[in-house]
Amino acid sequence: MRGLFTCGVIDVFMENDITFEGGAGISAGAVFGCNFKSKQHERPLRYNTTYCKDPRYCSIRSLIKTGDLYGADFCYREIMFNLDPFDSEAFRNNPMEFYVGATDIETGECVYHRCDHGTMEDNLWMRASASMPLVSRPVEIDGHYYLDGGIVDSIPYDFMVKQGYEKNVVILTQPEGFVKPKNKLIPLFRIFNSKYPKIAEAMKLRHIRYNGQVNRIEKDAKEGKAFIIRPPESLNIGRTEKDANELKRVYQIGRETALKQLDEIKAFLKEGD
Numbered sequence: 149m150r151g152l153f154t155c156g157v158i159d160v161f162m163e164n165d166i167t168f169e170g171g172a173g174i175s176a177g178a179v180f181g182c183n184f185k186s187k188q189h190e191r192p193l194r195y196n197t198t199y200c201k202d203p204r205y206c207s208i209r210s211l212i213k214t215g216d217l218y219g220a221d222f223c224y225r226e227i228m229f230n231l232d233p234f235d236s237e238a239f240r241n242n243p244m245e246f247y248v249g250a251t252d253i254e255t256g257e258c259v260y261h262r263c264d265h266g267t268m269e270d271n272l273w274m275r276a277s278a279s280m281p282l283v284s285r286p287v288e289i290d291g292h293y294y295l296d297g298g299i300v301d302s303i304p305y306d307f308m309v310k311q312g313y314e315k316n317v318v319i320l321t322q323p324e325g326f327v328k329p330k331n332k333l334i335p336l337f338r339i340f341n342s343k344y345p346k347i348a349e350a351m352k353l354r355h356i357r358y359n360g361q362v363n364r365i366e367k368d369a370k371e372g373k374a375f376i377i378r379p380p381e382s383l384n385i386g387r388t389e390k391d392a393n394e395l396k397r398v399y400q401i402g403r404e405t406a407l408k409q410l411d412e413i414k415a416f417l418k419e420g421d
Contacts, residue, residue: 154402155399158181162187172247172308173246174249177304182248186238205218217280248260248270260307281351302361323381
């Protein structure tokens with residue numbers, strides 16, 4: 149739910165007509181970030197605060213009954229198509245490229261998919277990208293099975309650079325100076341996923357990869373190749389926070405942070421145009 153910070157940032161972008169030729173999201177960055185391409189202001193904040201206490205949305209009951217802590221049917225069908233519909237037409241008509249990354253559980257590699265239409269296929273990739281290990285079933289797409297893209301590639305910066313994007317705005321949800329520690333659940337993960345040793349290995353290396361990614365982005369930011377937006381201090385919110393006021397608090401921090409940096413962001417994007 150640190151991703152509500154990102155929602156606040158991208159809503160400020162929309163309000164100030166800041167657009168991009170392309171973007172990429174991982175995990176919450178995928179399922180929340182897609183609303184930037186569909187131009188749906190406040191949608192993630194709205195459905196999260198409305199349904200955060202609904203057991204169909206996120207609960208141990210859902211995990212026991214369906215194998216998913218976040219109920220796949222409720223989150224990716226009922227909300228998306230009925231309760232707070234995703235605007236697939238606006239998503240499709242926006243020329244911005246939007247990619248999401250998910251981890252192939254057999255190879256342990258992060259695979260990126262370009263979402264163009266907001267259809268069920270794109271929906272599956274977004275769900276896969278946000279399917280946290282241990283508390284989600286792997287998502288099948290074309291005979292392959294995927295979990296959270298953040299297992300391997302927490303920040304899709306290098307991917308965007310390889311796509312040819314030379315100036316990237318990077319939204320991080322941890323403050324400056326944060327160093328990701330080694331995951332304490334690795335032994336438990338190995339027990340439950342002995343069939344997928346590549347995933348276990350990726351989890352073992354995740355903190356090293358993440359910290360290395362942040363170092364590279366910070367280096368590029370100093371050279372004017374990237375612009376970093378991140379909270380001024382730890383957001384202190386859990387992955388499955390159910391207090392709507394806490395979700396609004398984190399969203400508001402995202403808004404305030406983006407507004408304070410708005411002139412700098414515009415100058416960065418204009419530079420060299």
